[in-house]
Amino acid sequence: MSIDEIKKMLKILIEYENSKIIHTIPGIIELMYSKESQCFQVTTLIDGEISPYYDVNAASQALYAILSTIKKD
Template sequence: MGIDEIKKMLSNLMEYEDSRITHSVPGLIELTYSKEAQSFQVTTLVDGEISPYYDVNTASQALYTLLNAIKKE
């Protein structure tokens, strides 16, 4: 998945902030947008760690890096 596709997905999450939408990579991560915290939340399913990202650019770069690291494995 390219960085532009990730940014579009994140923008859609913000657009539908009143809905609970979760994107997931089974066994790896879950991505949601929290209207209350005004942040994207990436949950690592292996350890349950939640990482907040407060803007589209930072969140998209983190997801892109994570997804491409997995691809290489």
């Protein structure tokens, strides 16, 4: 997945902020947009750690790094 595709997906999450949409890579991460905190939340499923990202660029870079690591394995 390219960084532009990731940004497009994140922008769609913002458009549907009144709905609870969760993208999951089983056993690895969950991604959602929180309307209340106005941030993207990436939850690492291995340890349950939640990382907030407050803009599309930061979130897309973090997700791209995660996906690139998975792709290499």
